[in-house]
Amino acid sequence: MQTYTLAIVDGVLFACLPDAGDLAAAITEATAMSYGAGLSLDIVRGTVLTDSVRPGDEIVWRESSDSELLDADGHRFRFAVRRHTEEQRRAA
Numbered sequence: 001m002q003t004y005t006l007a008i009v010d011g012v013l014f015a016c017l018p019d020a021g022d023l024a025a026a027i028t029e030a031t032a033m034s035y036g037a038g039l040s041l042d043i044v045r046g047t048v049l050t051d052s053v054r055p056g057d058e059i060v061w062r063e064s065s066d067s068e069l070l071d072a073d074g075h076r077f078r079f080a081v082r083r084h085t086e087e088q089r090r091a092a
Helices: 023-032 086-090
Strands: 006-009 010-019 042-048 060-063 080-084
Touching: 006 023, 010 023, 010 060, 042 060
Parallel strands: none
Antiparallel strands: 006 010, 006 042, 042 080, 060 080
């Protein structure tokens, strides 16, 4: 399962890229400034992009009219969630 890193600033999604992607370059491209300069970034790693939320999913980001949630191939999704495996749910 491909997981993604989100960079969020003041409720605005600045970047969504595969966990192994270059986060600094994505932030710089999105903001036209140096990585982190003057920004208070919330970085969330390991999210799953999906159109449906399952029981136990933690919604990290929800698509809105102001933001598109796109995967590495340009496919659009409604949610980014932290999705726990069945073993993780039982252990919690």
